[in-house]
Every structure is written in C-alpha cells, then in structure tokens.
Amino acid sequence: MGYPQKPHPKETVVLSEYFGDPEARTYRGWVKRGGYEALKKALGMDPNAVTEEVKNSGLRGRGGAGFPTGLKWTFMPKEKKGPHYLCVNADESEPGTFKDREIMRWTPHALLEGTAIAAHAIRAEVAYIYIRGEFTEPWTVMTQALAEANAAKVFGNITIHLHRGAGAYICGEETALMNSIEGKRGNPRIKPPFPAVAGVFGKPTTINNVETLAAVPHIIKRGADWYKSLCLSSPKSTGTKLFSVCGHIQKPGNVEVTLGFPLKDVIYEMCGGMRPGRTLKACIPGGSSVPILTREETEKCLLDYEGVAAAGSLLGSGGVIVFDDSADMVYQIMRLARFYAHESCAQCTQCREGTAWTTKIMERILAGKGQMKDLDLLLDLSENMTGKTICVLSDSCATPVISGITKFRSEFEDYITGKKRPVMVA
Amino acid sequence: MADLVNLTIDEVQVSVPKGTLVIEAAKQAGVLVPHYCYHPGLPVAGVCRMCLVEIEKTPKLQIACATQVAEGMVVKTRSGQAKSGRTGVLELLLINHPLDCPICDQAGECELQDFTFQEGRPSTRYSPTYPKRFNPVEDFGPDVLYVPNRCILCTRCVRFMEDVAKEPVLNVSERGDRAFIGVHPDAQLDHPWSGNVVDLCPVGSLLSKDFLHKARAWELDKTASVCTGCSQGCNVTLDLRDDTVVRIRPRANVEVNRYFICDHGRGHYRWMNRGDRVEAPLVKDGTDLRAVDWDEALDRVRTILQGAGGSAVALVSPKASTEGLYYARKLLARFNWTGAFQVVMGEEAPLSGVPNLALRAERAPNGKGAELLGYSRDYAAALKAAEQAAVVLVIDDPETAVKTSGQVIYLGTAAPASLNASIILPMASMVEEDGTYVNRDGRVQRYFQARGTPAMARPAWWVLGQLTDAAPESASAAFDVMAGDVDAFRGMSYATLGLTGQRTGAGAGVPA
Numbered sequence: 001m002g003y004p005q006k007p008h009p010k011e012t013v014v015l016s017e018y019f020g021d022p023e024a025r026t027y028r029g030w031v032k033r034g035g036y037e038a039l040k041k042a043l044g045m046d047p048n049a050v051t052e053e054v055k056n057s058g059l060r061g062r063g064g065a066g067f068p069t070g071l072k073w074t075f076m077p078k079e080k081k082g083p084h085y086l087c088v089n090a091d092e093s094e095p096g097t098f099k100d101r102e103i104m105r106w107t108p109h110a111l112l113e114g115t116a117i118a119a120h121a122i123r124a125e126v127a128y129i130y131i132r133g134e135f136t137e138p139w140t141v142m143t144q145a146l147a148e149a150n151a152a153k154v155f156g157n158i159t160i161h162l163h164r165g166a167g168a169y170i171c172g173e174e175t176a177l178m179n180s181i182e183g184k185r186g187n188p189r190i191k192p193p194f195p196a197v198a199g200v201f202g203k204p205t206t207i208n209n210v211e212t213l214a215a216v217p218h219i220i221k222r223g224a225d226w227y228k229s230l231c232l233s234s235p236k237s238t239g240t241k242l243f244s245v246c247g248h249i250q251k252p253g254n255v256e257v258t259l260g261f262p263l264k265d266v267i268y269e270m271c272g273g274m275r276p277g278r279t280l281k282a283c284i285p286g287g288s289s290v291p292i293l294t295r296e297e298t299e300k301c302l303l304d305y306e307g308v309a310a311a312g313s314l315l316g317s318g319g320v321i322v323f324d325d326s327a328d329m330v331y332q333i334m335r336l337a338r339f340y341a342h343e344s345c346a347q348c349t350q351c352r353e354g355t356a357w358t359t360k361i362m363e364r365i366l367a368g369k370g371q372m373k374d375l376d377l378l379l380d381l382s383e384n385m386t387g388k389t390i391c392v393l394s395d396s397c398a399t400p401v402i403s404g405i406t407k408f409r410s411e412f413e414d415y416i417t418g419k420k421r422p423v424m425v426a
Numbered sequence: 427m428a429d430l431v432n433l434t435i436d437e438v439q440v441s442v443p444k445g446t447l448v449i450e451a452a453k454q455a456g457v458l459v460p461h462y463c464y465h466p467g468l469p470v471a472g473v474c475r476m477c478l479v480e481i482e483k484t485p486k487l488q489i490a491c492a493t494q495v496a497e498g499m500v501v502k503t504r505s506g507q508a509k510s511g512r513t514g515v516l517e518l519l520l521i522n523h524p525l526d527c528p529i530c531d532q533a534g535e536c537e538l539q540d541f542t543f544q545e546g547r548p549s550t551r552y553s554p555t556y557p558k559r560f561n562p563v564e565d566f567g568p569d570v571l572y573v574p575n576r577c578i579l580c581t582r583c584v585r586f587m588e589d590v591a592k593e594p595v596l597n598v599s600e601r602g603d604r605a606f607i608g609v610h611p612d613a614q615l616d617h618p619w620s621g622n623v624v625d626l627c628p629v630g631s632l633l634s635k636d637f638l639h640k641a642r643a644w645e646l647d648k649t650a651s652v653c654t655g656c657s658q659g660c661n662v663t664l665d666l667r668d669d670t671v672v673r674i675r676p677r678a679n680v681e682v683n684r685y686f687i688c689d690h691g692r693g694h695y696r697w698m699n700r701g702d703r704v705e706a707p708l709v710k711d712g713t714d715l716r717a718v719d720w721d722e723a724l725d726r727v728r729t730i731l732q733g734a735g736g737s738a739v740a741l742v743s744p745k746a747s748t749e750g751l752y753y754a755r756k757l758l759a760r761f762n763w764t765g766a767f768q769v770v771m772g773e774e775a776p777l778s779g780v781p782n783l784a785l786r787a788e789r790a791p792n793g794k795g796a797e798l799l800g801y802s803r804d805y806a807a808a809l810k811a812a813e814q815a816a817v818v819l820v821i822d823d824p825e826t827a828v829k830t831s832g833q834v835i836y837l838g839t840a841a842p843a844s845l846n847a848s849i850i851l852p853m854a855s856m857v858e859e860d861g862t863y864v865n866r867d868g869r870v871q872r873y874f875q876a877r878g879t880p881a882m883a884r885p886a887w888w889v890l891g892q893l894t895d896a897a898p899e900s901a902s903a904a905f906d907v908m909a910g911d912v913d914a915f916r917g918m919s920y921a922t923l924g925l926t927g928q929r930t931g932a933g934a935g936v937p938a
C-alpha cells in the first residue's frame with residue numbers, strides 16, 4: 001500500500017515500493033534508488049530483444065483487457081516505413097480505479113522509464129502520455145519529472161510529450177484517446193484498422209497502460225524469469241498488480257499483490273474488513289464495467305485474469321469496489337448507469353439511447369413507480385447493448401445491470417412491490 | 427480486372443472485387459441491408475449500427491458497412507439474430523423520436539419509416555411518461571432547417587461538410603442522449619453545395635426551406651433528367667406535383683456528379699414552371715399575329731425557306747436539345763449558314779472533395795452539344811451576320827432582339843423580346859420532351875419527358891424534322907439519324923446511352 005498506510009506484510013511491493021516517498025519523485029532520488037538503469041540497459045539492447053524479454057515475462061495489459069504486452073508490441077510493422085508512436089493511457093477514469101494516479105504521483109520516473117523502454121522496443125521516436133484532465137497533482141508531478149529527465153538527457157532519441165485530457169471517460173478508450181491527441185472529438189474509431197496499422201496520426205501506434213509500463217523497467221532489470229516467478233495461481237497471470245480498494249471498507253487504498261492472491265484476504269486482512277457490525281454483500285473486482293460478485297463469489301475469488309473470470313467477473317483495471325449489507329444495490333447500479341449515460345460519446349445508437357433509457361428505468365424503479373416487467377425490459381435492453389457497438393462503453397453499462405438484476409433481483413422487486421420506500425433521485 | 431472474392435449472402439453467391447464492403451456486395455445479391463449512417467459517397471462511420479448482419483464463424487454480429495468481404499464468407503442478413511439486432515436499434519432510434527410523420531416533409535421517403543415498417547417493433551416499450559428529448563428547430567443557413575427532435579445522429583451531414591465539401595461547419599455537439607448536430611457559432615451552412623445535406627439526411631431532420639410543406643412525397647412524379655444549371659451535366663430527378671416542378675434532387679452518376687448537386691442547380695427549376703408560354707404557332711399577317719394550325723405554320727416556314735437564298739443564321743439557346751440543334755443545322759444546310767449560342771456566365775463553385783465536379787461558370791447545359799454540331803460561341807459575330815442574312819432561325823432565345831433584313835423564324839417556349847419574327851413556333855421545354863445534352867466533358871446524357879407539352883408546343887426536333895425529307899418519329903430516331911451523320915456522335919445509339927450517358931468518342935468505329 002505504501003501510502004497512506006504502510007505496506008501490509010502480505011503485499012508484494014514492486015511498483016508501490018516508493019509510494020509515499022517524496023524523494024523518489026525527483027530525478028536524483030530516482031537514480032539513487034536504481035532508476036534509469038533498466039532504460040540504459042534496454043537502449044543497449046536490440047528492440048526485438050527487449051520485446052522478447054517482456055513477452056517472456058508474461059506481463060499482460062493492466063488497463064483492463066489483459067492482453068499480453070510483449071505480443072502487442074510485436075504487432076508493430078517489422079519494417080519501419082515511417083514514424084511509429086507510443087501512446088500511454090494515463091486517462092484513468094474507470095470508477096473505482098486509482099492505481100495509475102498513485103504511480104504518477106509517487107513514481108513518475110518509473111512511468112517515464114517504462115515509456116522510453118517501450119518506445120525503444122517498438123522503434124517509436126515519439127511517445128504521448130495522455131493524462132486524465134482531472135489529475136491535477138499527477139500532472140504537476142509528471143511535468144516536473146519529465147523536465148528533470150529531459151535535462152538529464154536520459155531518453156536518447158525518444159521524445160516524450162505529456163498530453164492532458166479535458167475530462168471525458170471515453171478518452172480512456174484507446175482509439176478515442178488517439179483522436180483526442182489529434183485534437184479531434186474523443187470518439188472511438190471502428191477497428192480494423194487496429195492501432196498497430198493505423199493509430200495516432202494514421203501511423204503505427206502501440207498503446208499501453210501506465211501500470212503496464214511501470215512494470216517494464218523491473219522486467220528489464222531483473223529479468224523475465226524473475227517476473228514470471230511472481231505467480232500464485234494461473235501461469236498465464238504473472239507479476240504483481242495494484243488493486244484500488246474502495247467502498248465500504250475500513251482501510252481503502254491501493255494494495256499490491258502477486259497475481260493469484262485471494263480477494264478475501266485483500267478485503268478482510270489488508271484493508272481491514274468491513275465496518276463494525278457490517279457484513280460483505282457484494283464486490284465489483286475490476287472497475288465499474290465488470291460483473292458484480294456476490295459475497296460467496298467474492299470470498300472464493302483469486303485475483304488473476306483466470307481466477308476472476310472463474311468467479312464470474314473480470315479482473316479489469318483492478319478497481320475493487322466493496323459493498324456491505326447497508327448498500328442499496330438498485331441505487332448503486334442506477335448511479336453506474338447514469339455515469340455511462342453521461343459519458344456515452346453518442347456515436348452508436350445502442351449506447352447513446354440505451355444508457356439513457358436504462359438510467360430512466362432504474363430511476364423509475366427507485367422512485368417506486370417501476371413494474372415487474374421493467375426487469376425483463378432492462379435485461380433485454382442490456383442484451384441489445386452488448387457486443388453490438390464500436391467500443392465497450394455500452395457493454396460496460398449493461399454488465400452491472402445484468403449481474404445486478406440476476407444476483408440481487410429481490411432488492412429490485414422490493415422497490416417495485418412497495419416493500420421498500422421510494423428513493424428520491426436527484 | 428481486380429481480384430474477385432466469392433461469398434454467399436442470404437444464400438445467393440456473388441463475386442465482388444477484393445476490398446468491397448459487405449453492404450455493397452449485398453446489393454449485388456439483391457439484398458438491401460437496412461442502414462442509416464452508411465452512404466456510398468461518404469467515408470464510413472459505422473455509428474448507427476443498423477446494418478448488423480450475421481457472418482458465419484464470427485461470434486458477434488458485424489456491421490455490413492464496415493466489414494470487407496472475404497473468400498468463402500457466409501453472410502446472413504435475415505437470420506433471427508441479425509434481425510433482432512436491427513429491431514433493437516430501431517426501437518432505440520424511436521424512443522426519442524417525435525413520431526410527427528403527419529407534419530414531416532420526409533414522410534413517404536423516410537428511411538426510419540421504411541425500415542421500422544419492415545422490421546421494427548409493432549409497439550413501444552418506452553414509457554409514455556418519460557419526456558422525449560427536445561431541442562428547438564434551428565436555422566442552419568439559407569436553405570436548411572434542422573429539426574433536432576427527428577435527428578438520429580447518423581452524422582451523414584457532418585461527414586458531407588467535413589470530407590466532401592471540406593468546409594466543416596457542422597459537428598456533433600454534446601454527448602450521450604443529449605447530443606445534437608451543431609453548427610459553428612460563427613458560421614452558417616451556406617456552402618454552395620450545402621443543400622446536399624437535406625438529401626443525405628435519412629430522416630426529416632434536415633429540411634429544405636424551399637421545399638418546406640410543398641408536397642407529400644407520394645404526390646410526386648419523378649423523372650430522370652439532367653440539370654440545366656450549368657455545363658457540368660449533373661444527373662438529377664425532377665419531382666413534379668400536378669405537372670409543376672417542385673424539387674430537383676441529385677441522381678447518382680459516379681462519372682459526373684456522384685450523389686450530389688449544387689444549390690444553384692437545386693433551385694434552377696422556376697423557369698420550368700413559367701406561365702407565359704407560346705401555346706400555338708403564330709404567323710404574322712401584316713402587323714398582327716394569328717394563331718394557326720401546324721400544317722399551315724409548317725407550310726409558311728417552307729415557303730420562307732424556299733424563297734430565300736444566300737446566307738442563313740441560327741441563334742440558338744444552349745438549353746436546346748442536341749436533336750433539335752441537329753435538325754436546325756440540317757434544315758439550314760443548303761444555305762451558307764452560321765450558328766451561334768449565347769452563354770450566360772456566373773461564378774464557379776467547386777465541390778472540393780469530388781474531382782472534376784463544380785458548378786461551372788458557363789451556365790449552358792448543352793453548350794458542348796451545340797459546339798459539336800458546328801455552332802460557335804461567337805454570338806456577337808452571328809448577330810452581325812444576321813443583319814445581312816436571308817433567314818434567321820432563332821431557337822428559344824427570347825432575350826435576343828434580332829436586327830435583320832431577312833425573315834425571322836422563331837421557335838421557342840416563350841414569346842420573343844422583339845416581335846419582328848415572321849412566324850413563332852411553340853416549342854416544348856426540356857421538361858416536356860425526351861432528348862440529350864452533352865456536358866462539358868463531352869458526355870452525352872439523356873433526359874426524359876416529365877410532363878405533357880402545353881397546348882400545341884412540340885419538341886424542336888419534331889418541328890424542324892417535319893421540314894426535312896425524312897421526319898423522325900421520336901427523339902430516339904432523331905438521335906440515331908444524327909449519330910449516323912455527325913462524326914462526334916458516330917457509333918452511339920440513343921438506346922445504349924442508358925440513364926447515365928456515354929462519352930462522345932466512346933462508341934465503336936469512331937474515326938480518330
């Protein structure tokens with residue numbers, strides 16, 4: 001955890017080692033802690049060798065999809081015909097996720113180093129770090145760190161630009177992010193073409209998450225085998241991952257564990273468990289876009305890509321949202337739906353109209369004016385919103401609704417039958 | 427020949443060039459996949475999600491407009507899964523739609539109506555107590571109104587202005603279900619080609635002020651025609667209500683105007699409805715004009731022509747048909763004749779995104795045809811020559827005051843400016859006859875008769891043809907006679923010109 005609490009003994013501290021250590025933010029402080037050694041080593045290596053090392057480490061994208069990072073890098077054209085770009089997705093906006101923010105706040109040089117190594121590996125001369133508009137403190141820290149690193153000329157021929165978003169969730173979608181960098185409206189693009197063929201400015205582009213790139217220097221420095229050895233369950237999930245735990249929990253914050261770690265230990269041990277007299281009701285394990293888990297599912301769940309999938313959800317971004325027995329699931333899901341309705345880019349019909357309609361139905365149920373058939377309508381509507389659009393924002397809205405109604409149907413019915421008092425929805 | 431890809435669409439096998447989109451391949455299989463945002467003249471957006479189809483071995487439904495064909499692909503547009511996907515889109519498109527078809531200009535030619543009728547839900551599941559999205563009607567520019575409540579945000583208009591007109595004054599403003607089409611605060615939708623957004627709009631959201639509430643779509647008679655606004659020769663459809671032209675819309679011709687016409691051409695129909703037409707042949711007796719029948723009128727012309735010798739001058743309108751102009755030349759062949767046409771000039775206005783497409787400065791739909799038939803652009807010289815000529819034949823140029831010592835034969839749609847003509851013959855306008863124009867690039871294009879002629883007016887080729895030895899029976903026959911006689915048209919036939927025309931010199935056996 002590192003900040004504000006000290007790390008728990010069960011944590012595997014790799015990325016979060018210097019969280020809470022102000023000196024690590026400075027270039028000199030970072031170098032003193034062994035920083036930029038990996039970059040020096042990588043720049044002396046053949047780009048393909050760097051990629052191979054990352055591929056062997058088993059590192060997978062930490063932004064949500066969990067795509068193998070090294071494999072992604074190999075999608076870039078073998079023969080370089082023009083500029084290549086690297087985009088770093090620091091537009092961390094997934095509700096319940098705040099790990100990238102901490103990486104940028106405390107270890108900005110870790111990200112810069114990882115960015116430069118990745119740029120070298122994909123033979124990009126320019127990298128853009130797209131930072132969420134609301135991240136004022138990370139922005140300041142990153143700006144300072146980049147200036148110091150540039151002054152020390154550590155990046156060789158690689159130029160790193162910071163680009164600040166203007167406050168749209170959808171700009172965290174990789175192609176919307178590229179449009180935004182280009183100065184266009186942040187609308188996701190249809191794929192194909194994939195970014196490795198035509199990304200930002202129509203040139204081959206790789207896009208990686210902050211946490212993914214922050215892990216890269218460790219892999220280069222300590223080797224793929226070391227990273228691969230960090231594995232508690234499935235061999236397909238290696239390394240450590242930050243989990244942002246929030247909600248009805250005693251000690252919210254980021255914890256770093258080796259993949260395969262039990263979710264219940266994170267909740268009950270590292271984060272201090274429920275408030276006194278409260279019990280766990282539900283948990284969203286990977287940011288607001290993934291299916292909700294019940295208490296039983298949560299307590300069985302192992303935190304790696306396969307483990308969470310087996311429990312019926314997705315590892316996603318690692319934003320763990322905890323609900324105790326005081327939580328009103330109907331209200332919580334309405335809030336999520338409203339968020340997606342607000343953030344829909346308005347391109348695809350299902351998303352533009354579906355997210356708003358979902359919200360209206362949810363609000364009506366909460367107001368005590370719902371009907372039983374609304375639940376089937378919500379499920380049918382959610383099905384219609386799944387897998388039919390350009391990006392997955394629409395699916396993300398449907399997911400909590402489907403899992404919510406399926407797993408907590410009685411709470412919905414209580415509002416409809418009048419057993420529960422209506423909630424004023426502002 | 428490009429590489430062909432074989433695929434099956436709704437159990438029909440088709441072979442299409444590599445890179446073809448499924449939605450276009452489907453057309454070849456006789457299948458129209460319902461769609462809104464896709465338009466062949468615009469970049470693919472893939473946003474309406476209406477063209478969802480099932481493709482075997484692909485887990486999710488795919489949009490036909492953004493999916494390229496692949497060898498052995500099996501596409502099912504009518505499977506249960508595909509249909510329910512599209513029904514879902516239609517339901518969502520309608521939840522915020524005002525359903526004000528009875529007062530909407532688009533009704534009857536609305537794709538939202540058509541596809542809802544075809545595969546939409548019979549009733550809504552949207553609660554009547556939810557308010558629908560409401561935004562006031564907005565004035566976008568000289569001829570375009572935006573009714574945001576009907577908008578389905580397909581973004582065709584935005585893409586047209588951005589990628590075709592290259593004047594990006596429209597955008598999608600706001601997000602989510604609050605989104606609407608916005609116009610730049612310091613600009614107007616006043617590009618000379620901006621009227622196309624009205625045609626492109628698949629619903630009644632962008633409306634032409636000129637056509638507003640003029641007619642219901644089902645009252646219109648549609649005729650394939652050619653625009654008379656300039657020498658570009660854009661293919662158009664004339665929409666007539668009760669024999670009155672009320673609207674001109676583009677007709678697709680990828681060789682000439684693709685899917686677009688300019689606003690000048692769009693509005694260039696008022697002359698077609700003018701009321702001051704010549705309705706009967708008029709002969710001059712002393713100072714009076716007397717209405718006569720065609721036999722007498724034609725006899726009178728024959729007498730004039732037989733009695734005259736020396737030189738003759740033809741002053742013709744570049745709006746006259748190629749066939750009429752040919753027969754005029756044939757009639758005057760035995761004289762020492764000169765012919766000329768007068769071209770009105772205006773401003774040129776290109777459509778940047780389409781090569782070789784512009785509102786041309788020369789507002790002469792058949793100037794090239796006249797030229798190919800030996801008429802000159804030197805109108806002033808012809809007017810001078812007319813002074814000494816024995817016969818002056820004027821074809822539909824009522825603004826010309828001819829000074830001559832000879833006889834003036836006037837063939838026109840409206841009465842001439844100065845009444846020094848010996849005889850006035852009523853002529854059908856291009857709306858009332860079949861014929862051809864030759865555009866500036868030498869493309870011969872047919873236009874079709876959209877309504878009957880007023881009273882006794884007849885097409886120019888008929889009138890002048892009657893005065894020759896072998897009168898043609900139709901525009902088609904007149905054209906074929908010309909093709910056998912004039913080098914520029916040799917090898918062409920009226921029948922094979924089709925709906926989109928042919929370049930002169932493209933026919934078989936043309937001498938270089």
